[in-house]
Amino acid sequence: DSGVTQTPKHLITATGQRVTLRCSPRSGDLSVYWYQQSLDQGLQFLIQYYNGEERAKGNILERFSAQQFPDLHSELNLSSLELGDSALYFCASSVGPIMNTEAFFGQGTRLTVV
Amino acid sequence: DAKTTQPNSMESNEEEPVHLPCNHSTISGTDYIHWYRQLPSQGPEYVIHGLTSNVNNRMASLAIAEDRKSSTLILHRATLRDAAVYYCILTWGSNYKLTFGKGTLLTVNP
Numbered sequence: 001d002s003g004v005t006q007t008p009k010h011l012i013t014a015t016g017q018r019v020t021l022r023c024s025p026r027s028g029d030l031s032v033y034w035y036q037q038s039l040d041q042g043l044q045f046l047i048q049y050y051n052g053e054e055r056a057k058g059n060i061l062e063r064f065s066a067q068q069f070p071d072l073h074s075e076l077n078l079s080s081l082e083l084g085d086s087a088l089y090f091c092a093s094s095v096g097p098i099m100n101t102e103a104f105f106g107q108g109t110r111l112t113v114v
Numbered sequence: 115d116a117k118t119t120q121p122n123s124m125e126s127n128e129e130e131p132v133h134l135p136c137n138h139s140t141i142s143g144t145d146y147i148h149w150y151r152q153l154p155s156q157g158p159e160y161v162i163h164g165l166t167s168n169v170n171n172r173m174a175s176l177a178i179a180e181d182r183k184s185s186t187l188i189l190h191r192a193t194l195r196d197a198a199v200y201y202c203i204l205t206w207g208s209n210y211k212l213t214f215g216k217g218t219l220l221t222v223n224p
Contacts, residue, residue, distance in 0.1 A: 002157065033211065043158070043201075043214035056211050090157050098205050098212055100146055100165075105157030 003027065006091050006106035014114055018079040021109045025072055025093030031055070032074040033094075033103065034066055038087040049074055050097065081113045118202045123219040126192045134187040134218055136202030141182050146205045148212065149176065149187045151198040158201070158214070161187065197222045 003026035013019055025032050034046040045058035049068035060066075063081075068074045078085060088110050092103040119137040126132040138147065148163040162169055162176045164185075169176040175188040189196055201217040 002159075004157075035214075042216060043152075045211045045213060048211055058211060092157070092212075100163070100205075102148075102160035102163065103150075103158075103212060105159065108157050 002104040002106060004091060004093050004104050004106035006089075006109050008109060009107065010110050010112075012112045012114060013081060015081055015083060017081050017113075018077065019081065019111065021076040021078070021089050021091075021111075023074045023076070023091030023093075023106060025074070025091075026104050029093035029095055029104070030072065031094045031096060031098070031103075032068055032072070033092040033098075034060075034074070034076050035090040035092065035105075036087050037090060037108075038084075041087075043090070046076070055097070078111070083113050086111055086113045118204060118215060120200070120202055120215065120218045122216065123221065125221045125223065126189075127223050128194060129191050132189040132192045132196070132220065132222075134189075134200050134202075134220065135184065136186070137184045138202070138204055139183045141204060142206065144206050145182075147176065147178060147182075147185050148203045148205060149174070150201045150203065150212070150214075151196075152201070152217075153195075153198045161200070192220075192222045194222050194224060196220065 005024040030051045033048045046060040048056040066076045088108045090108045092105040094103040149161040150158045152158045177186045199217040
């Protein structure tokens with residue numbers, strides 16, 4: 001158990017809908033990272049927050065947004081869903097910026113868009 | 115992002131040592147070398163990281179070449195549970211993310 005909690009574990013929704021994925025980082029970790037993993041793209045970095053502020057952005061679509069709340073949990077919002085958004089979404093957390101520390105990953109949320 | 119090169123796949127036998135190579139010829143002086151692995155249907159898991167000196171922990175050892183252009187992850191006695199995709203990743207101070215490549219798929223034979 002990494003200490004990072006992601007909910008829900010599975011999500012099935014229809015195209016055009018909106019969903020929210022939730023991540024609770026390990027106790028004491030200030031950084032939260034979101035990744036998308038699909039079969040053809042591998043693990044793609046989406047976005048990172050540090051203590052409530054956005055720190056880095058990757059290939060995150062405009063239809064996707066995220067935030068980190070004062071209690072440090074984070075939510076990833078995916079809207080106008082398309083079939084191609086079906087993927088595993090991982091959240092990770094670390095104490096500080098990733099340079100010289102380890103990140104802990106959750107078990108992921110499997111999103112299926114039908 | 116500084117690039118790493120890993121073999122697509124490797125095979126090992128149970129209880130034998132495994133040496134997973136990684137080339138990073140464009141590494142700079144402040145880049146850290148990280149290794150993560152991903153077991154089937156699970157999130158990535160931290161294995162080890164280092165800067166210049168060799169590192170050991172309960173999971174593995176990291177051997178870093180003197181010129182730092184390559185490194186090797188050493189699993190001292192492979193078990194079936196070590197079958198996973200292993201990723202070698204570089205990070206540096208202003209970079210706030212782990213950039214995963216395709217990694218090396220390690221198969222462990224009983």
